[in-house]
Amino acid sequence: MSRDTSKIILFDVDGTLTAARKVIEPDMVTFLENLMHKYPVGLVGGSDLAKIEEQMGGRDRLNMFDFVFAENGLVALANGEIIAKESIQKFMGEDKIQELINFSLGYLSGVKLPRKRGTFIEFRNGMLNICPIGRSCTYEERGEFSEFDKQHGIRTTMVDALRKEFTKDGLVFSIGGQISIDAFPTGWDKTYCLRFVEKDFKEIYFFGDKTYKGGNDHEIFEDSRTKGFTVVSPEDTKKQVCQLFGIE
Incomplete structure (x- = not known):
């Protein structure tokens, strides 16, 4: 059977191909390798390239994909x-970046959580990642915050405050992963990556877990x-792909 290059299948990473911030499981690797014999496949992650590479189990594993779009496509690999790289620092300028950082840190200083750790703001090539608990938390603490956030809307409330404060600055704030908020210029959401594939493929499929309004897969x-599909776990991703494309 020849490869159908009229279609491309794009996947979110966290919660779609892997558990949150975990390395991809061997059975998912096998599944994707088999899928790539049939269709071109790409990754679309909000994380930077180093984190996506880590989750895929190394650079060789990463390179098996036709496309990898880190930071929503601000860093694009084929x-x-x-093949392309954009910088939020160049786009926004230092003054506006510091204004956003200072507001975020001030806001977080007034938020009470079960626990806080370190690295509350991570400066990425294409976005600022704001994390109420701090990205240096353990995997168990990450899960604890996620459950607390579901009950108390910590990130949703902060997103509302950020949007109100930076209404006129052309910035988007969306909930990303289990523990953080992504901040980036309008149009730099995951649709940014489509410019690299829309001319070469008749159909673009996307699978992600945070497709709800405010989630970083929504746009x-x-x-x-795109033809978008909502998944709830890596297992659900495999199930839906198999059903949709008639794979046994």
């Missing part, structure tokens, strides 16, 4: 080679150029 899920 067949293992970087690409709803985009008219």
Whole structure:
């Protein structure tokens, strides 16, 4: 059977191909390798390239994908080679970046959580990642915060405050992963990556877990150029892909 290059299948990483911040499981690797014999496949992650590489189990594993879009596509790879790179620092300027950082740290200083750790703001190439608990938390603490956040809406409330404060600055704030908020210029959500594939493929499929409004998969899920599907786990991803494409 020849490869159908009229379609491309794009996957979110956390919660879609892997458990949150965990390395991909061997059975998922096998599943994707088999899928890539049939269709081109790409990754679309909000994390930076180093984190996605870690979750995929190394650079060689990462390079097996036709496309890898780190930071929503601000860092774009095709067949293992970087084809484009954009910088939020260059786009926003230092004054506005510091204004956003200072407001976020001030806001977080007044938030009471079961526990706080360190690295509350992570400066990425294409976004600022704001984390109420701190990205240096353990995996168990990450899960604890996630459950606390579901009950108390910590991130949702902070997103509302950020949007109110930076209404006129052309910034988007969305809930990403289990523990953080992504801040980036308008249009730099996951739809950014579509510019690299929309001309070469007749159909673009996207699978992600945070497709709800405010989630970082929402914009690409709803985009008219994609056929979007909501998943709840890596196992659900495999099940839906198999059903949709008739794979046994």
